Amino acid sequence: MSCRTPRLRLFLSAQVLWALLGASCGKGGTEKGATSGVVGGVEFVERSREAGIDFWHTDGSFGGYFITETLASGVGLFDYDADGDLDVYLVNGRPLPPGGKPAEWAKNCTPTNKFYRNDGPGPNGVSKLTEVTQQAGVPGTAFGVGCCVGDYDADGDLDLFIAQLGPDVLYRNNGDGTFTDVTKEAGVGDPLYGACCAFGDINRDGYLDLYVSNYCVEDFAKPDPCTTNNIPHYCSPPTYQEVPDSLFVNNKDGTFKDISVSSGIRSVPPGQGLGVRFCDFDDDGYQDILVANDGSENFLWHNQKNLTFKHVGVEAGVSLDMNGDEMGNMGIDIADVNEDGLFDIIVLPYQKQATPLFLNQGNMRFIDAGMRSGVATNTLPLVKWSPKFFDYDHDGILDLFTTNGHLEDRIDEYDQSSTYKQPCQLFKGLGDGTFTEMTEKVGPALQNMQSHRGGAYGDIDNDGDIDVVVCVSRGRPKLLINEGGNRRNWIQLQLVGKAPNLFAFGAKVWIKYGTHRHVDEVRSGGGYASQNDLRLHYGLGDATSVDSLEVRWPDFTVEKITGLVINRVNRIVQGKGVAESGKPVAMK
Numbered sequence: 001m002s003c004r005t006p007r008l009r010l011f012l013s014a015q016v017l018w019a020l021l022g023a024s025c026g027k028g029g030t031e032k033g034a035t036s037g038v039v040g041g042v043e044f045v046e047r048s049r050e051a052g053i054d055f056w057h058t059d060g061s062f063g064g065y066f067i068t069e070t071l072a073s074g075v076g077l078f079d080y081d082a083d084g085d086l087d088v089y090l091v092n093g094r095p096l097p098p099g100g101k102p103a104e105w106a107k108n109c110t111p112t113n114k115f116y117r118n119d120g121p122g123p124n125g126v127s128k129l130t131e132v133t134q135q136a137g138v139p140g141t142a143f144g145v146g147c148c149v150g151d152y153d154a155d156g157d158l159d160l161f162i163a164q165l166g167p168d169v170l171y172r173n174n175g176d177g178t179f180t181d182v183t184k185e186a187g188v189g190d191p192l193y194g195a196c197c198a199f200g201d202i203n204r205d206g207y208l209d210l211y212v213s214n215y216c217v218e219d220f221a222k223p224d225p226c227t228t229n230n231i232p233h234y235c236s237p238p239t240y241q242e243v244p245d246s247l248f249v250n251n252k253d254g255t256f257k258d259i260s261v262s263s264g265i266r267s268v269p270p271g272q273g274l275g276v277r278f279c280d281f282d283d284d285g286y287q288d289i290l291v292a293n294d295g296s297e298n299f300l301w302h303n304q305k306n307l308t309f310k311h312v313g314v315e316a317g318v319s320l321d322m323n324g325d326e327m328g329n330m331g332i333d334i335a336d337v338n339e340d341g342l343f344d345i346i347v348l349p350y351q352k353q354a355t356p357l358f359l360n361q362g363n364m365r366f367i368d369a370g371m372r373s374g375v376a377t378n379t380l381p382l383v384k385w386s387p388k389f390f391d392y393d394h395d396g397i398l399d400l401f402t403t404n405g406h407l408e409d410r411i412d413e414y415d416q417s418s419t420y421k422q423p424c425q426l427f428k429g430l431g432d433g434t435f436t437e438m439t440e441k442v443g444p445a446l447q448n449m450q451s452h453r454g455g456a457y458g459d460i461d462n463d464g465d466i467d468v469v470v471c472v473s474r475g476r477p478k479l480l481i482n483e484g485g486n487r488r489n490w491i492q493l494q495l496v497g498k499a500p501n502l503f504a505f506g507a508k509v510w511i512k513y514g515t516h517r518h519v520d521e522v523r524s525g526g527g528y529a530s531q532n533d534l535r536l537h538y539g540l541g542d543a544t545s546v547d548s549l550e551v552r553w554p555d556f557t558v559e560k561i562t563g564l565v566i567n568r569v570n571r572i573v574q575g576k577g578v579a580e581s582g583k584p585v586a587m588k
Contacts, residue, residue, distance in 0.1 A: 003058045003109040041484040042393045043443035044468070048479040050126045058111040059473050060096035060143060062103040065225035065234050068096065068165060068218055070407035071195060074146040074454030074529025075469045075477070078158050081177055085118040086458050086533055088129055088469055090477055091144040091162065097220030098143065098165060112139035113162070118460065126481070127461045137179045141169050146454070146529030150199025150208040153254050154500030163194030163212055163529070187256045190246045193217070198525035199505060200278030200287045201554060203307055206500040207250035213273025213291050216240035228414040234407060237272050237295035237328060244270040245291065249307060264309045271296040275332035275528055279343055279521060280508065282364050285556050287506055292329035292347050302364060317366040318345055318358045327353050331528030335389035335398055336519045338433055341510070343519070348384030348402060351418055355379045374435050375400065375427060382422050383407060386455035386527030390466045394488035394539030396516045397429040403470050405451030421449035424470065450475055456526060458533025464490050464567060466537060489540035492569040495522055497553055504574070506554040509536055513543040540566060
């Protein structure tokens, strides 16, 4: 049954928040969402109940103010049964302290992670999501934070990893709708406090390796909240002992070897790791690793091509903000924001910290354009978690979505500039490196005030535009369906590589149409503690064809692809080109 933690108190109304934040976050919102005119024919509509999601997020809170409560949780979107649509995995917390006497609210329920199989459109036109957690065997084994997927055993189906309050858990996909817990035999049951994770191929042998960002050490035997004006609240991250991250190399036999020390990722003082992504930033064919740290400098691990890494974050310009200060970072995203063929970075920090947008200058050097882009000032008052660049309206220009929500449930009592519940935000890319906020112009759903955490992005209803699933701490998740984003042309790519990397993790794609040129990669993980759709998605605007498409596969072979069909999912098989195009989607 759903486990609802009691409300600890009443929060300021959303009207007060909007009044305090002013133009930077919009005006006139209410907790249920203010009705406003939809601009451009695109609206995000909340459909979780209609789809069949019955889930209540648990953060374990009971008044002890353990920092663990603030982190949870992420969301996974992936096709576990290979039927062509995205299934939804919702990570959940557990009662705290672990193994202790259950809090009063938890006595009559058993909070677990939940898994929903996508059964396609129901009678109401909304995707029908059927809960299959126990049937599939993936409830999680501890207080969960993040999730990611990858085909670690190269058998052609996606396996699921959960980063949690140690040890973590690896579920092997059996290919029959069920999973098996193989954590012990695979050798990835790290006892450290896992927060986020991602699979990637660090040595180009075709087998997926695993990076886990770990958070801190917490003494659950001694609740010790901090106070401001005699008001108890969560202590800041530097109060807690950091723990190092973990890196596992694939042994090609279903097991992993822990190379955390020999690889060099423990050669620097540890941070409190959260967001993590693999990406070939310098285009040398080897994946580098970016880690967002909460309260300390970010890590950028440059792949040295011999199973070792060098931390180059400071000299690259991505470890600190424009003032040289450390930030309280959560989630990250990587995309070619300015269409120059290089991968740029966004890192979402804490309240009153300017969001950096690191533009890639080549040669592993970045500059912070957050203030110039308009993103930094418009997110300044909020606590930001899970970002994603995608083209929500298919005009050919990348836009930005962020999930927001404070972690301090009594913040308004000692900081009049903020509240616990906050809106998600959508920023429209203008094509000149700047963004304008669209939150109030795409329907009331984004303005609904909650304490949001992880967000996963993908085309859940297979209608050609990107939808969003958002975890709400201490609440129901949001299933934000994009209505109208497919009015203009688009194309999706599903890449199929050669064994053992059948899902083509690390494949790099260059696409040109009209005046636009984009580069993208197939990556595990996403945003904050979440897993995004592995399919690559592009809005084409009014273009009726793709001028060119080039794929550099993980084995470094390059193919020019022809025969693409717009407004469809194009399945591209290495060495064979377009093997299949999905059925045409009726334009709305």
